[in-house]
Amino acid sequence: MQVKVHRGTHQIGGSITEIKTANARLIIDIGEELPSLNKSELPFDIDGITKGTANCDGILVTHYHGDHVGMFEKVLPNIPIYMGATAKKILSIVQTAIQKIPNENKGNPELVATFKEFEAGKSFQIKDIKITPYCIDHSAFDAYMFLIEAEGKRILHTGDFRMHGARGRGMEKVFRTFAKNIDLLIIEGTMLSRMGEKAITEHELGQEAEKLLRENKNVIVLCSSTNIDTIAEFYHATAKLKKPFVICDDMQDEILKVVTATAKSSFYDFTKPKVYTYGKNEKLQKYMTDCGFCFIGRMNYSTQMAMETFKDNLLIYSMWKGYLDENHPAKDPRKIEWINKAKSNTRKMIDLHTSGHATAEQIKLVCEITKAKIVLPIHSEKPEMFRELGIQANIKVLQDGESLTI
Secondary structure, eight states, X not given: OEEEEEEOSSSSSOOEEEEEOSSOEEEEOOOOOOTTSOOOSSOOOOBTTTBSSOOOSEEEOOOSOHHHHTTGGGSOTTOOEEEXXXXXXXXXXXXXXXXXXXXXXXXXXXXXXTOEEEOTTOOEEETTXXXXXXEEOSSSTTEXXXXXXXXXXXXXXXXXXXXXXXXXXXXXXXXXXXXOSOSEEEEXXXXXXXXXXXXXXXXXXXXXXXXXXXXXXXXXXXXXXXXXXXXXHHHHHXXXXXXXXXXXXXXXXXXXXXXXXXXXXXXXXXXXXXXXXXXXXXXXXXHHHHHOEEEEEOSSHHHHHHHHHXXXXXXXXXXXXXGGOTTSTTOOHHHHHXXXXXXXXXXXXXXXXXXXXXXXXXXXXXXXXXXXXXXEEESOSOGGGGGGTTOSSEEOOOOTTOEEEO
């Protein structure tokens, strides 16, 4: 088998990995680069995938984050794209919301609807390649890693993963049961360039959320609409205090309904107590005024209105801090501007967030469990740091576009 990382050997996001046998060609993830990266002025294209004559038997998507699926519209017709069923529904909701933004001319839920679906633990065949998806712990709901078997070799592609989320406790068992004796481990290394960041568990985040909700009547949380674990922790903390749990718009409501309908755990049940959608509702406004609240928002108009209406609030920023760091290459000027304006309508702002990515210790553990003969880092700004983890394997650091034969 041949493996080529078209993009993602020395950067976070924009991941595209190819696996090729004598009979089949697969792509894992078709990600767009993060907005903050210094992109080439030339469009990024791959022969047979995004330009020329279609020459690919399938594209496997690990999860719905844009840096893993954002280039799906560029894929040539008749190349099938595969995704988890719930992840596909969430991506469709987001794409529909984007489509409704005036003058943007973006969003394509119609194309998402054509994606093929796979199920966790159920193998399927594409020509001579056997693929088994396994659900993984990540900040995206319904995220997957892939076990690829062909030509007598076993490749494990982890996608983005961690072991400190709501499903984190079960991840070691998943790896030990299904991912042993791996010839090639393709593994993310996001956190190796963020070694100073402490990754608390989502449960610890929930405990701190409950404390803050007790100490502050009105709490507004800024987080990703698809970071379901964090939203669930705030939801359960709010329920314990019998405060209203309020979300910023219909898109968020649709996402939570999909999660509730498809998840097999009460942790992801957002029906009891009720979730309220913010708007021009006098009864809800009075309820929030009388009892306080937890408001899950984004950097949008609805959240801005809530902040202006309830100025005596604690603002919790639950996203990666690098976006707000003026000196960081991944800074997001739009977020910085929005936050600076928001501070005038809030009493205090604090950070409460945990990473969606594996720590150095978790990365080392997975390498040891899989007993991988070769470890190929991707999704990392510092892949060379894998060599400092004490892993007993051949650490192969590639450049974008370079091939590896196993």
